[in-house]
Amino acid sequence: MDKNKLSNVEEKICLAYKANMVVYSNEFYTPDECNEIKIISNKRAINFYSYGVFNEAERKMLAFAPEEEELFYPLQLIKIKANTKFINLEHRDFLGSIMALGIKREKLGDLILKDDCCYLPVASDLVDFIMYNLKHIGKSPCKISLLDVTDDEIPQYSFEEKLIITSSIRLDAIVCGLCNMSRGKSIQYIEMGNILVDYAVVDKKDYRVKIDSIITVRGYGKYKIENIIGYTQKDRIKIQIKKFI
Template sequence: MDKNYFLNSINHEDKNLISNIFNKMQIAQKTNKIIFTNDFLSPIVWNQILVLCENYKIKSFANGIFEESDRRMLAFSSEGVPLTYPINLLKISNNSKFRTLQHKDYLGAIMSLGIKREKLGDLIIRDKICYVPVCSDISSYIISNLNDIGNCPCEVNEYPYTSQDLPQGQFQEKIIIATSLRLDGMVSAICNVSRNNSVGLISTGKILVNYFQCLKKDKIIKCNDTITIRGYGKVVVAEIIGSTQKDRLKVAIKQYT
């Protein structure tokens, strides 16, 4: 695959990132080894690359540990499927009896150690425990240096996810009222904003449909489609369950928390 063709085929503003990914593909091809990216990539990157590589002799794979991970590490191989990735899953336990920590608290504490967001996968929080996939080369550093989050003492350990059950992403089931199944109508209903504001979110590239950036406000959304809205989260369209007296659509969604 020509490098310029690859760079031009991936819709992403950071061409240095895409160029580095292409170089790893070339290394995998020349060495016949499995080569991994050094970071977790956003779905707008890894999904485009998986599709582009479908008919290419170097195969690509993506793994974020959790089944429906947004952030994933890519692997490239000319032969075989990677069985393991250079990823460790950390279990961060909040030992405070008085304060409940949120996603931003855990993420901010880890990044305050000088770690870039790209080195971390999706964070899943269950009660007083946060599970976070990290690049294996920084795992021990986090374990040694993350002793508290704010005023809350914490304990960090590796979680052997290959031998234990993985925590699952939680979601809330909701019913929204949408004017239509057009993307702008659905975004308006999901975010509870005006149609003009939803068009603004779409036109500025903040909406992914099935992990692809979508700039078409009139795209028709179907059942089982995943809509990711930057700043709002991820929603799966479950079912169209009927209409209101004003002929608006009742749509069941799963909103991930």
């Protein structure tokens, strides 16, 4: 985590401790950042909470509290309906159009696409700005509405579960299994910075992948390493994974 983010989080934890009150982040944090922040919070004897609206959400808003109590995170869920019949819009189309407004990625949660609609948790202080200024996704006109996270039907992630067999848990071997590509191509992808592990670029082919890691392969998709379930007769590793779809 960069120094500015870390300093901001430490200030919020200190405020929660000194004022004996709930303090919220106004940004969303990735799993690796949350793990780091939780350690800091525990050292201060402050409870750490996180919320991303969706089940298995990865980017989450945080809360720090001396005691357990009802939490009201400063976020809202927007639904973006794109008016298109001939173009299949992807996550990057929605995310790119929103960030083109000058909005930083950490102000946005996970994106889920269902039936040409994008569902996206957003920091509350930016909702009006997005609703007023976001008129198109790419070249397609769009409409934005607010959903009630307690009453409305909230979409959830869909996964394709699969089994890969690989020679090791090195990153180059894992990428081969995930994307069905050659070892040489996987190494090239890694060295070009096209592989993210838990949202951070990893360019070392011998990086050892851990269970529960999220691996993003640009141009191929995003995967979660679920579990090692056994070995073949030739001692190759059987790994259960989930692909986000």
